[in-house]
Amino acid sequence: MITSSNEKIEQIQKEISFSGSIFVKNKGSVLAELSYGYANRADQLENEAGTRFGIASGCKIFTAVAICQLVEEGKISFDTKLMECLDNVFPYFDEAITIHHLLTHTSGVPDYFDEEVMDDFEELWIEKPMYHMRKLADFLPLFQKEHMKFIPGERFHYNNAGYILLGLIVEKVSGLVFTEYVEKRIFAKAGMTDSGYFAFDSLPGKVATGYIEKEDGSWRTNVYSLPVQGGSDGGAFITAKDMVKFWDALSTHLLLNKSLTNELLKPHVQEDGDDFYGYGVWIKKKEDIIFKYHVMGYDPGVSFHSAHYPVSNLQLAVCANVSKGAYLVMNGIEEQFA
Structure with missing residues (x-):
């Protein structure tokens, strides 16, 4: 679907050679449903509306919803201690770490990919090959015997390991x-019938291959750059339309009651300036009013942004099977519609 109102998106796509899918909706009306580039470059299979894309850390919000569902059922609370939930050995972890700390990236636990000291995600798989990373427990040796970064609650520090721990709590409780929990309790409820946590070595149809651009203009796929299967810190595959279905389900309380939905979307911690973090979701304010709730994900061969704008009721998802581009497209959509 291409209309005159999509000229801004078309312009950005041409400037950056965006490869992926875009879905934009406002109050039930579809404003844009566009796809560009190839899902499979070798066979020149084009990206389509039904193409499924990896979204990296964009699915941390699914983990947060899963935790909130278990809180709603009375099985855990946000003040429940990590040590009360898991039997694994964490010799240097602070016993004061709570589920709230893990959800808000304020736990201080050591990360297996620390963005303060590392910038190449692929380095992780030199000593521990990515094809061994199939279960959440497979990540524990990467961080469970490391020392704390800071006292729980002291500050915000984006942390993937904390969301691995939350996934393990979901499994235990x-x-x-x-992955089965999310597919049954979140994707199915939201009508996200085309989404799932697929393993690289057993992918279903209509899944976009992620591409990493080299300096000389050539490319390679990301099949050896990421864990073989995603989990609670990232790695689900979704369609752009399914992601907007998720925002619909969340905002209409299909996934959580009103109280828990409000808790998930509450600005719990300030990251910087007008940027805050709730439970698994980024929150942007403008003049002390919430402008948008948004999630994002970046991996080698993956860039993703999705947002819900509460004032205008605009919802969007931008999925790309290249390492960058989704942010610029989202900004262009905001300028035009939000």
């Missing part, structure tokens, strides 16, 4: 494998 629910009795389900994390």
Whole structure:
């Protein structure tokens, strides 16, 4: 669907050679449903509306919803201690760490990919090959015996390991494998029928291959750059339309009651300036009013942004099977519609 109102998106796509899918909706009306580039470059299979894309850390919000569902059921609370939930050995972890700390990236636990000291995600898989990373527990040796970064609650520090721990809590409390829990309790409820946590070595149809651009203009795929299967800190595959279905389900309380939805979307910690973090979701304010709730994800061969704008009721998802571009497209949509 291309209309005259999509000229801004078309302009950005041409400038950056964006490859991916875009879905924009406002109050039930579809404003844009566009796809560009190839899902498979070798066979020149084009990205389509039904193409599924990896979204990296964009799915931390699914983990947060899963935790909130278990809180709603009375099985845990946000003040429940990590040590009360898991039997794993964490010799140097602070016993004061709570689920709230993990959800808000304020726990201080050591990260397996620390963005303060590392900038190449692929370095992780030199000593521990990515094809061994199939379960959440497979990540524990990467951080469970490391020392704390700071006292719980002291500050915000984006942390992937904390969300691995939250996924393990979901598994322990629910009795389900994390990916199965999300697919049954979140994707199915939201009508996200095309989304899932797919393993690289058993992908279904209509999944976009992620591409990493080299300096000389050539490319390679990201099949050896990421864990073989995603989990609670990232790695689900979704369609752009399914992501907007998620925002619909969340805002209409299909996934959580009103109280828990408000808790998830509450600005719990200030990251910087007008940027805050709730539970698994970024929150942007303008003049002390919430402008948008948004999630994002970046991996080698993956860039993703999705947002819900509460005042205008605009919802968007921008999925790309290249390492950058989604942010610029989202900004262009904001300028035009938000």
